[in-house]
Amino acid sequence: MAICPQCPDQVDSSEEDTMKVYSPLTLEKLARQRLLREEALAISALKDLPNILFPVMFEEAFTNGHTKVLTAMIPVWPYPYLSVGRMIKNLNLETLKAVLEGLDILIAQKVRSSRCKLREIIWRNRYHDVFGICTRSYGGLPRFMTQKQPVQNSPGCGVKKEFKVTTQLELMMGRLDESATYLLQWAQQRKDSIHLCCRKLKIQGLAKATVIEIFNVLHADCVRDLELLRLRIEDLAFLNPYLRQLNNLLHLTLNHITDTLSDSEISQLPTFQCLKSISVTTVSFICGNLKRFFRCLKKPLDSLSITDCVLSQSDLDFLPYCLNIFELKSLKLAYISLCYLHLEPLRFFLDRVGHSLEYLELKTCGIQDSQINILLPAISQCFHLRAVSFCDNDFSLLFLKELLHHTAQLSQLEREIYPAPLECYERGVIHTHRLENFCPELLDILRAKRKPKEVTFETTRCSKCTGYYIYDLETQSCIFEI
Ligand SMILES: [Zn+2]
Numbered sequence: 001m002a003i004c005p006q007c008p009d010q011v012d013s014s015e016e017d018t019m020k021v022y023s024p025l026t027l028e029k030l031a032r033q034r035l036l037r038e039e040a041l042a043i044s045a046l047k048d049l050p051n052i053l054f055p056v057m058f059e060e061a062f063t064n065g066h067t068k069v070l071t072a073m074i075p076v077w078p079y080p081y082l083s084v085g086r087m088i089k090n091l092n093l094e095t096l097k098a099v100l101e102g103l104d105i106l107i108a109q110k111v112r113s114s115r116c117k118l119r120e121i122i123w124r125n126r127y128h129d130v131f132g133i134c135t136r137s138y139g140g141l142p143r144f145m146t147q148k149q150p151v152q153n154s155p156g157c158g159v160k161k162e163f164k165v166t167t168q169l170e171l172m173m174g175r176l177d178e179s180a181t182y183l184l185q186w187a188q189q190r191k192d193s194i195h196l197c198c199r200k201l202k203i204q205g206l207a208k209a210t211v212i213e214i215f216n217v218l219h220a221d222c223v224r225d226l227e228l229l230r231l232r233i234e235d236l237a238f239l240n241p242y243l244r245q246l247n248n249l250l251h252l253t254l255n256h257i258t259d260t261l262s263d264s265e266i267s268q269l270p271t272f273q274c275l276k277s278i279s280v281t282t283v284s285f286i287c288g289n290l291k292r293f294f295r296c297l298k299k300p301l302d303s304l305s306i307t308d309c310v311l312s313q314s315d316l317d318f319l320p321y322c323l324n325i326f327e328l329k330s331l332k333l334a335y336i337s338l339c340y341l342h343l344e345p346l347r348f349f350l351d352r353v354g355h356s357l358e359y360l361e362l363k364t365c366g367i368q369d370s371q372i373n374i375l376l377p378a379i380s381q382c383f384h385l386r387a388v389s390f391c392d393n394d395f396s397l398l399f400l401k402e403l404l405h406h407t408a409q410l411s412q413l414e415r416e417i418y419p420a421p422l423e424c425y426e427r428g429v430i431h432t433h434r435l436e437n438f439c440p441e442l443l444d445i446l447r448a449k450r451k452p453k454e455v456t457f458e459t460t461r462c463s464k465c466t467g468y469y470i471y472d473l474e475t476q477s478c479i480f481e482i
């Protein structure tokens with residue numbers, strides 16, 4: 001806990017909000033807007049519209065709510081994909097209905113326009129998080145597909161229908177939003193020709209009827225990414241049989257699950273055959289149960305992130321013996337108090353993953369001088385590390401220097417974050433001039449061995465305003481950040 005020197009009379013600087021960048025409308029844009037005002041004219045002009053203008057015209061019609069134009073554009077869409085980014089304005093039930101109406105026309109047509117290449121509509125999908133309208137699919141799938149060929153699915157999707165609509169489904173407070181509800185029902189009624197592909201499923205709060213409805217329509221094999229948020233024990237028990245169907249799940253996120261689970265309840269959690277990453281934030285049952293929880297791993301894990309949980313000594317002791325974790329590329333332990341634990345098991349663990357680890361974050365773990373000393377030999381052997389963060393731990397200047405002597409050996413490092421040494425704080429106040437004095441010498445330790453790219457030293461956050469200071473390699477001075 002510390003307070004920054006400028007906190008008492010911190011001025012609210014909201015000037016930036018009032019600054020706006022104005023760009024003049026191009027003539028082409030004006031022409032498009034004018035055309036769209038005359039919807040009938042716009043629709044009849046589609047046949048002469050060059051392919052390259054389809055995405056901009058679609059975006060214009062979308063953001064301005066010209067739904068009739070949207071509907072008319074679908075049956076002549078000249079690309080295999082139509083991606084509607086999450087951030088686009090007017091992403092609502094009306095625009096969704098207009099797009100699906102266009103797809104209905106396409107499904108019903110006996111003879112299709114030779115121009116139409118549309119195979120897949122990607123609606124608000126995390127796996128393709130573009131800003132506007134895009135004509136490519138994520139992951140470099142083939143751009144050209146001939147008509148009447150079933151959609152080429154990415155591995156594991158396995159469903160071949162004439163058209164595919166890809167989306168993510170989010171159950172918030174137990175409910176789907178009105179667009180998702182509509183899409184689900186629409187796809188259910190057109191099962192023969194539409195594959196509704198859901199890559200990401202997020203469940204926050206539970207309504208049993210909605211879960212049943214979702215799993216009636218979606219193909220469980222398509223789901224790659226599952227996030228379970230704020231669920232109770234009984235919710236998990238209800239979900240288990242459904243989650244067991246998610247055979248191709250790659251990423252599991254558990255967030256704010258604060259009920260404690262009994263041993264048998266934990267062992268009833270589903271196992272996922274091909275899980276690649278686990279992220280756990282504020283989950284109570286992890287404490288003392290890491291071993292039981294990791295039983296779900298069947299293939300080597302790429303990424304493990306544990307944030308804001310309590311870990312017991314037995315959890316740490318288990319880590320180096322956990323199977324299927326030795327090809328880990330990313331390890332994050334953050335907001336976990338490690339200061340009262342023996343860190344030797346963590347050192348053995350780092351020894352074992354040293355050949356594969358590319359990202360290591362030990363942030364806000366309260367790690368002390370003597371503890372980092374234990375980890376140093378292992379850290380200096382992680383030769384593939386590209387990014388490290390040790391910020392917000394309690395290192396004195398002496399041990400911070402030791403750490404830097406070890407990370408200086410790691411030639412692949414591109415980004416490094418270190419805590420400001422304890423000497424930068426006195427009576428709970430951050431002394432930035434001290435940080436400014438220490439940092440050149442600290443950077444020299446790295447420079448003696450290699451050319452560092454991005455290095456920052458960060459102070460702890462101010463307990464009043466949550467601001468903090470960083471000193472970085474580029475500016476070579478202390479900057480206040482919020
Ligand atoms: Zn402050």
Ligand SMILES: [Zn+2]
Nearest residue numbers: 157197198222
């Ligand atoms: Zn699918």
